[in-house]
Amino acid sequence: MKYKTIAAAAALAVSGTAFAQSSVTLYGVLDTGIELVTHANAAGDALIRMPGITGSMPSRWGLRGKEDLGGGLAAVFTLENGFNTRAGDVNQGGRLFGRQAWVGLSNQYGALTFGRQYTMSFWAITDADALGPDIYGGVGSIDAYIPNARSDNTVAYKGTFGGFTAGATYSFGRDSAGTGNSPGQGTCAGSIPGNAQACQQWSAMLRYDGASFGVAAAYDEQHGGPGAAANFFNGVAPIPLTNSGDKDSRTQLNGYFKVGSFKIGGGWLGRFVDTSSPAVPDVHSNIYYLTGTYYVTPYAILDGGVYRTIDSQQDTRGTLAALRGTYLLSKQTSVYLQSGYLFNSAKARYTLSQGGPGTTPAAGIGQLGVMAGIRHMF
Secondary structure: OHHHHHHHHHHHHHOHHHOOEEEEEEEEEEEEEEEEEOOOOOOOOOEEEOOOOEOOOEOEEEEEEEEEEEOOEEEEEEEEEEEOOOOOOEOHHHOOOOOEEEEEEEEOOEEEEEEEEEOHHHHHHOOOOOOOOOOOOHHHHHOOOHHHOEEEEEEEEEEEEOOEEEEEEEEOOOOOOOOOOOOOOOOOOOOEOOEOOOOOEEEEEEEEEOOOEEEEEEEEEEEOOOOOEEOOOOOOOOEEOOOOOOEEEEEEEEEEEEEOOEEEEEEEEEEEEEOOOOOOOOEEEEEEEEEEEEEEEOOEEEEEEEEEEEEOOOOEEEEEEEEEEEEEOOOOEEEEEEEEEEEEOOOOOOOOOOOOOOOOOOOOOOEEEEEEEEEEEO
């Protein structure tokens, strides 16, 4: 009987096109260039390099699929690998599909998906921050978790109704590989028997997108566990969050509007680290930003932003200004030139470039970055 069941299942799999329509899309981005960063170490030396992560968009390749199950229901999946164009190696802690790996069901009421996927912190900021995951993207340079806001072992829901989009995620153990692959959240290697709260994470988002403007709000909360820590990327040592009662949370409010060829965005991101140990102080930081995009011609785009972070408890402040020009050679290929400057307060060691380690300046020293690059999408 067992062999008949297996044979029937195999026959259904082979002849699946007779029962439902499905499609799989291969896609990807290759993005790299040459970068100059000043004051890349405590001695004040400059660095010229091909960045280890990205120029304007993270390099990746992926598979996206959808099968129509009838009655408006569909099976959906995404497998997405992140890699380093400079050396051809894999990012996200060496995961094969470290950017995304999920499967689920969708209909007119939204999608319910399971696996490694983005939290709502990522989806909330996509339109308000014009530079996004750019190497000099201000929110990402100041808080590297935001462009890498994803978690393992996650159940997610996201649905759009008219102009409104609502979403939520819950992770049973946000980093099961224990690699600290999303900067700022430590290693926290998965769920622990008898302690359901350890390494747990949840997020929620509500946003509205109209014809000429949009607004969004999001909340993201991570619980501590073995190896977890909160890094503020300001030169101060990370705060250990080894107790499951420790919390690292982020709240966002942002928006954007469009006028002709201009798009203006801005917002606030507040981060709150609350520890259960009286010996470890709580820390609260704020990031404020204003960005803009101008379509000079259908083929030329100019965008940039100003970003300000304030961390009173650790007495660090930073201001980052960035400008990027992109020229589209085709629908798939573009070249760009960009620059950013970071101002550090007396005790701060924020780093301008997200292009890999090795660019931390001395305390109180500013930093200039310039990069020319090329991007191809398929």
